[in-house]
Amino acid sequence: MESCKDLKKDYRYRLKRTRHSPSVIVIGGGFAGISAARALKNASFKVVLLESRDRIGGRAFTDCSLGFPIDMGAAWLHGACEKNPLAPVIGRLGLPLYKTSGDDSVLFDHDLESYALYDKDGHQVPQELVEHVGRIFMGMLEETDKLRQENRGDISMAKAITIVLERRADLRLEGLANNVLQWYLCRLEGWFAADADSISLKYWDQEVLLPGGHGLLVQGYLPVINNLAIGLDIRLGHRVTKVLRDNMGVEVTVQNGRTFVADAAIITVPLGVLKSNVIKFEPKLPYWKEEAIRDIAVGTENKIVLLFDSVFWPNVEFIGVVSSSSYGCSYFLNLHKATGHPVLVYMPAGKLAQALEKMTDEAAAKFAFQQLKQILSNASEPTQYLVSHWGTDVNSLGSYSYDAVGKPHHLLEWLRVPVDNLFFAGEATSMDYTGTVHGAFATGALAAEECRMHLLHKYGDLKIFQQTMGEEQNELYVPLLISRL
Numbered sequence: 036m037e038s039c040k041d042l043k044k045d046y047r048y049r050l051k052r053t054r055h056s057p058s059v060i061v062i063g064g065g066f067a068g069i070s071a072a073r074a075l076k077n078a079s080f081k082v083v084l085l086e087s088r089d090r091i092g093g094r095a096f097t098d099c100s101l102g103f104p105i106d107m108g109a110a111w112l113h114g115a116c117e118k119n120p121l122a123p124v125i126g127r128l129g130l131p132l133y134k135t136s137g138d139d140s141v142l143f144d145h146d147l148e149s150y151a152l153y154d155k156d157g158h159q160v161p162q163e164l165v166e167h168v169g170r171i172f173m174g175m176l177e178e179t180d181k182l183r184q185e186n187r188g189d190i191s192m193a194k195a196i197t198i199v200l201e202r203r204a205d206l207r208l209e210g211l212a213n214n215v216l217q218w219y220l221c222r223l224e225g226w227f228a229a230d231a232d233s234i235s236l237k238y239w240d241q242e243v244l245l246p247g248g249h250g251l252l253v254q255g256y257l258p259v260i261n262n263l264a265i266g267l268d269i270r271l272g273h274r275v276t277k278v279l280r281d282n283m284g285v286e287v288t289v290q291n292g293r294t295f296v297a298d299a300a301i302i303t304v305p306l307g308v309l310k311s312n313v314i315k316f317e318p319k320l321p322y323w324k325e326e327a328i329r330d331i332a333v334g335t336e337n338k339i340v341l342l343f344d345s346v347f348w349p350n351v352e353f354i355g356v357v358s359s360s361s362y363g364c365s366y367f368l369n370l371h372k373a374t375g376h377p378v379l380v381y382m383p384a385g386k387l388a389q390a391l392e393k394m395t396d397e398a399a400a401k402f403a404f405q406q407l408k409q410i411l412s413n414a415s416e417p418t419q420y421l422v423s424h425w426g427t428d429v430n431s432l433g434s435y436s437y438d439a440v441g442k443p444h445h446l447l448e449w450l451r452v453p454v455d456n457l458f459f460a461g462e463a464t465s466m467d468y469t470g471t472v473h474g475a476f477a478t479g480a481l482a483a484e485e486c487r488m489h490l491l492h493k494y495g496d497l498k499i500f501q502q503t504m505g506e507e508q509n510e511l512y513v514p515l516l517i518s519r520l
Contacts, residue, residue: 056081057490060287060295062275062314063303065093066472067460069263070479071301071486076267078487083295084267085287087274087304088430091264094305095472097255098340098421103376104255107338107423108434109472111135112252114245115515120477124259125252126513132250133373135352140244149352152218153410160215160357168208168215175199175206183236191440192223192239193231214357214364221364221384222355227437227470228334230385231361238438243467250515251373256472278302279317280455298490299456301482303475306450306463307333307432320454327449330442331463333433335426336384337391339403341417343377348411354379356410362387365406381406389426396422435470436463451478456489458482 057080061072064086072084090096095109112119115132125132135145152160179195190198200207208216220231227234252259277288278300285300304314309328319325348354348369355366365387370378381403383391391399400420408414425434438444444466451464460482461475468474 057494058082058297058299059486060085060285060297060300061303062278062287062300063093063305063461064088064091064264064269064271065303065305065461065475066095066260066263067462067464067475067479067482068093068301068303069260069267070476071303071458071460071483072267072269072479073263074480074483075487078483080487081297082268083297084269085273085275085289085295086269086271089271091269091271092256092260093475094425094431094434095256095260096423097257099257101340101342101376101378101419101421103374104257105340105370105378105380105421106252106255107340107421108425109256110251112250112473113468113471114247114473115250116245116247117514118245119247119473120480121259121473122515123513124262126515128258128262129513129516130258131253131516133253134248134250135373137248145249145353150355151349151351151353152215152355152357154211154214154357155409157410157412160211164212165215168212169219171206171208172216172219175203178203178206179236189235189237189441191232192234192236195236196220196231211357214359217359217361218355218357218364218366221361222366224361225336225366225382225384228336228384228388228434229332229437229439233332233385233439235438235440235442238444241438241444241466242469242471245473253374275304275314277315277317278457280457282455285456298494299458299486301458301460301479301486303460303479303482305333305431305433305461306331306436308430311429311432313429316457323449324452324454327446330439331436331446331450332439332442333463334385334435334437335388335392336382336434337388337423337425338421339381339383339391339399339423340421341379341381341400341403341407342419343379343415343417345415346371346377347413347415348379354407354410356406367407379407392424392427396420437470451482453482453485453489458486458489 059075059080059082061068061084064084068084072082075082096107097104098107112132115134150165152165175196178199182195182198224231274290275287276290279286284298287295287300352369352372353366356364358364368380370376370380399422404417425431447464447466451459460478462470464478465474
């Protein structure tokens with residue numbers, strides 16, 4: 036049996052033997068990983084991408100089993116403009132975007148007039164009241180900002196709103212108006228995939244919102260990720276279990292025992308997977324990196340897709356159920372308006388999403404339909420359904436990251452900072468675009484450039500480094516196809 040010393044000697048020999056070209060292992064085949072691998076391949080690196088699933092895309096998954104594409108994870112382009120890092124790819128492919136809002140805000144990713152809210156007796160809330168409460172909620176958020184300026188510490192958004200209402204009697208609402216307010220809070224929770232009692236007041240609005248509003252990819256994210264992946268060496272079904280590093284390079288072990296060696300590695304697996312410690316790092320990651328992994332929060336938002344024979348609901352983008360608490364509120368995305376298919380998507384977040392993941396798919400679909408049936412009595416039974424499980428899926432263990440109460444925002448940067456020849460990317464490493472596809476994509480490109488420069492500095496001015504990365508960026512810009520049906 037070989038000793039550890041013999042194994043390490045053999046490992047160094049293999050690295051030396053393959054030193055003829057710079058090589059990188061990318062771990063994770065989501066948008067960050069594909070972006071990194073694409074950029075490095077354009078720079079003539081030898082790149083292999085290891086992905087645990089039987090598909091690429093990560094938490095962007097377009098399901099076509101109903102006969103048409105539906106994004107079960109990421110679906111929006113937040114910032115439908117040419118400044119968005121993904122705009123050149125989407126524009127070049129001619130993929131249509133359905134614009135759900137022109138407002139560049141967290142709260143209104145759908146225009147107010149596109150809401151149809153109902154109480155639990157099936158009565159529609161007057162549109163004037165919906166818009167009135169929306170303005171009051173914006174006022175409450177402005178007051179929470181004043182509260183933030185007064186306090187050096189941090190509290191939850193739920194606590195902040197409670198304090199604001201104690202101070203400002205004129206902002207207090209009762210009855211139906213209060214129920215509508217709870218619905219707006221429910222929508223805010225959906226943005227972070229977490230309950231308001233865990234969302235940081237200090238950092239909740241630190242995300243940079245690109246101009247252009249919010250748009251749904253009508254054909255899903257699948258064509259985008261497939262285009263970016265053309266020509267890459269991608270190994271599906273390769274679940275990484277160990278990453279060994281030293282000054283000679285890296286050795287990555289996958290679940291079946293096979294190993295891969297390279298000069299460097301880029302880690303792009305979801306934060307939830309890093310938290311689970313299923314990937315062992317040798318030597319251990321430094322304390323500050325482990326602190327970032329531990330303290331950055333990961334939320335859960337799921338989708339329950341209901342397909343019907345025909346449309347029986349109003350021609351709006353969002354159908355909501357108001358209640359006396361945000362937990363009791365819910366909402367459905369109307370995909371018929373964007374795609375023409377008779378589909379409603381129930382979107383639970385936070386504790387509700389976690390509770391529904393404990394049910395069978397059939398039970399979860401029935402729960403979603405019951406929410407719909409209590410507000411639309413003429414609702415017909417769905418003919419088919421799809422259910423996501425982002426919180427319990429071993430390949431994700433959560434939907435996307437957010438700033439938790441009492442945890443500093445700079446942890447996102449700590450998660451991004453390289454450790455020796457290990458580089459990190461993904462939406463949770465983006466200080467500005469946390470929780471977005473374009474954030475993941477941009478961090479992948481950044482990690483690839485950092486990796487390139489690291490190896491250039493270490494191994495000298497090799498001819499293979501002289502080709503620039505990101506050649507696609509020099510192509511003629513094609514504008515986004517944006518519509519409102």
